[in-house]
Amino acid sequence: MDFPKTTIRAFQEKLFRGEQSVVAAVAAYLQRIAAAKNLNAFLTILDDRANARAHAIDAKIKRGAAGKLAGVIIAVKDILAMKGERLTCGSRILENFVSPYDATIIQKLEAADAIIIGKTNMDEFAMGSSTENSAFGPAKNPINPDYVPGGSSGGSAVAVAANLAMAALGSDTGGSIRQPAALCGVVGMKPTYGRVSRFGLVAFASSLDQVGPLAHSVEDVARILEVICGHDERDSTSAPVAVEEFSRFLDGEVKGKVVGLPKEYLAGGVQKEIHAAVTAAKARLQEAGAVIKEVSLPHTRYAIATYYIICTAEASANLARYDGARYGHRSRDAQSLEEMYVKSRSEGFGAEVKRRIMLGTYVLSSGYYDAYYRRAQKVRTLIRRDFEQAFKECDVLLTPTTPTTAFKLGEKTADPLEMYLADIFTVSINLAGVPAISIPFGVDAKGLPIGLQIIGKAFDEKNVLQTAHFLETAHP
């Protein structure tokens, strides 16, 4: 049994008319997942849990008591805690770890009657831009399996692009939702920092991490956002800001919206076809009555350096708990406490994770803190101000999501810096804490998807989604 790509709305209409059952949809998606094993999108398949819930939700639909995401088949990145399920974070060190609790957003999704079909592949602890840093092998781009799907939420992007799920959740610390969404040709959004609870999201860099949806359409992203956003008393950094019904504002209207084009994002180094896509999008917006404005984000050039100081510093502390003492991998041949730490962590972590722990330890060290960490925090403030300044005159900003379309597996693994530059257009957004979406906007000469990024003010997901929704329907 196959299942065509569908939007949440179309699928639910069929469900509510009785033309479709959740049980059948789950069966179809499980079949598709089994058939697409070569893409390595999933680390754990939750077939029993999905089947059991499917029956219950079908019954609820019959009673007219179904939730907002009734029957929607969702894949979640294996960095989100689900009670009683494996939680690997793409790492050997947690290969056999089973979470004793649920993340807040997992509770929210299940309370809205969504079906979580499985947990997706990712770069180890969300560190990477290609999913090649997964301890369980890379995921492959479904457009062309010789190419990477992007990362770190690569498995989630593949799951959506290959229609192995209707939507997926990823996490985005420096572009980890938007970049794979762009490379796989799906929509992916990082909400404002503080919009979505991080309770149960395994931390990479706490001040940058944010959970968000990937889906086939902007409207589907909006529908999932409506469910997962909102203040959580278990996350002190989650914001007590009211959540709008984002999907109701998607009217295709951009007339009068001021769209800024940050010149630093188009200043060369961008693949020709991507540059052309931005130009085309700008023309569509103008035709529809939007006002285009060139703006400057002058501290953009410091973003990568700033990002890698802050995220590695936080990661060095966040990953200290994987020490072999309480849970996770413990080396078998350790003779002392010191050896238990060194061997367990040496065996359990991959090269990129080790690199970042060492970098982060270094920038926080006595005598170096001021030169690196404290200075990076100051630059972060300047980057945030760049955005505040730009948003004084713009409703949203439009940029490419990535400088290039998907690259080949193995192409950048030898040079970490080269890999880091894949996120050059996305990291600033996390440093500033603002929301941004990536939407597919045509393909390049090789048929690989191009992604455009729309950035908004803090907590103004509405304008971002409206603009994205317009461009989604307007692309060439």
Added chain:
Amino acid sequence: MKYEPVIGLEVHAQLLTESKIFCRCGTAFGAPQNSQVCPICLGMPGVLPVLNRQAVAFAIRMGLATNCRIAAHSIFARKNYFYPDLPKGYQISQYEEPLCENGWVEIEMEGGALKRIGLTRIHLEEDAGKSVHAEEYVAGNETLIDVNRCGTPLIEIVSEPDIRSPREAYLYLNRLRQLVRYLGICDGNMEEGSLRCDANISIRPIGEEKFGVKTELKNMNSFRNVEKAIEFEINRQTQLLEAGGRVVQQTMLWDANDGKVLPMRSKEEAHDYRYFPEPDLVPLRIDEKWREEIQASLPELPWARRHRFIEHYGLPKYDAEVLTEEQAVAEFFDATARLVKDAKLTSNWVMGEVLRVLKEQKIDITQFAIKPAAFAELLNLMAAGTISAKIAKEIFEAMLTGGKSAKTIVAEKGLVQVSDTGVIEKAVDAIIAAHPQEVARYRNGEEKVFGFLVGQLMKATQGKANPKVANEVLRSKLAN
């Protein structure tokens, strides 16, 4: 050359909040191992801390009581180090922008002079768990971890290097203990570890301004040990310098069994804790209103209360000192004395009878059988001359077990003191008649026989005769 010690103390006090500082687990002491834990205090992947407001309020109480400036804006930090009883691999503490700064407390020196000890800061942090090496649980050379204590709120009180002797260190620590108990924020039990003390110690030639090289002294788990260990370390450093050696900056451990300090780690081995602001918690804002509410809720502090007891009740300084040592005792005295005219009588009875019973029964005054109003009734009967002190003690004992009021016991047992001169005169006449030999000896100048005759008189009146009246009547009759 003569040296003087320079000492600063770092005191950790476990706060008496019901739940832990960053999760909802309980904090009761002595619960079964690893029974008060959850994914948060176990440091499971993906969990986040949420700050317990009560812990903040307790820390502010201490800050206000020690004249600290309370920060309007304060932040938490991660202190990074690996240890098996620290599940996250870092401790959430405060580094830059602590909650309280620049305070002081006063200690009373021998001879009554007051000395001010400065407080650099008071900050909030979480406690770590415990490593268990005890053989009864542990096979071979393994170590077990008890995570119960993990996340219990602590305040760390850091003094300025203002302390100049082991005795001053003892007095300062005692003052802090008294204060945390008065404030109801910590039980101050050093043996159970709810109050812990580390000392930074250096010595310098008297008259020298510059500090010497310091050592940090840990593991002093009783008040006596604090004084002894510091004494030992000062002597060690002095002998070292006098022999032409140098003090090495290092961390030392006090070994209470051998009564000496041993090196734990040197400066080179010292941890680099890599403090940085805790990104999982938002900055703590203390608005004026909250601070004022806490200020208004503070109890009368021990030295203020002591002063009041001297001024208002006219008590001797010694009495005031003893009565204000424990807040609950002071409260008991205050509540009783308010109802009794004779404050000194009340003081004598609280210090004497009440504290004796507490010690015998090993109880807290809050568990004491007689409440202030009932106790005042007893004291008032005595002050009014209705009963004698001797009878009062009998009644006091009866009240401890019977739960009856003093007046009831007096009425039931007919214990009212006899002050009627006529009645006493009759009794005296009878005693004189019955003891002609003793009367003769007294009249011959044998003064001590008078005591015997008083005893006979009291016996005859079952102790109810007013001793003053009885004395007077007996003297005058014997003089005839």
